[in-house]
Amino acid sequence: MRIILTNSERDEIILWLLCETIPGMIVSSNDLKSFKKRASRFFYCTVKNQLLYKGGTDVYLRFFTLDEEQFKKDFITLIHVQNEHDGRDRLYYFLKSKAYGITTRETSDMVNGCEICRSRRALVTIPIIDVHKRERYIVDLVDFRYYSDVNDGVKWMLVMVDTLSKYMWTVPAIRTIFMTFGPCFLLHSDNGREFCNDTTHHLFSSLVLQYEIYCRKTI
Structure with a gap:
């Protein structure tokens, strides 16, 4: 059970720890035994002038009264x-x-x-609502650089998902998708360094593409 003390009860315990002064309200042996048991759970730090709770071996915790x-x-x-x-x-x-x-x-x-x-x-x-196929793709890169020596030199795999149909492509050449189905209206990625870097920023600027790192609302 958690110990809760008032300021006066705290002062009584401090007096007992310093000079074994018994509180005047204690009249029976059972009350004295209970008081000593409660007081034994505390330690008075004279350096900090604080009553600390014994949380374990050499563990003393700050104690606050009501x-x-x-x-x-x-x-x-x-x-x-x-x-x-x-x-x-x-x-x-x-x-x-x-x-x-x-x-x-x-x-x-x-x-x-x-x-x-x-x-x-x-x-x-506000969620982006898609109403047509191939309107928005979500893309992400899988990093295979660590395994490129056993993977025919392939370092990256681009995963692309159509957000409406949930159809996923995994093809070696990303151009195949756009050459077959045409460009999408929105290209959605996370904020990974492979997408958010100086190279992509320069590419978007040169192609006059609108690019937002994070937006709360899509119109």
């Missing part, structure tokens, strides 16, 4: 920024090694409220 909610939020925010705005899960598991009692809900609220993280989320895109 009255230190704002300090906890500031701590989560600081770690989030220092870790270059990690996502909720990565942030949560990293915080588990630094502090005690931080929940996934708290990390989720922190990430959801971060303006930088919200700006990084994928933008809502």
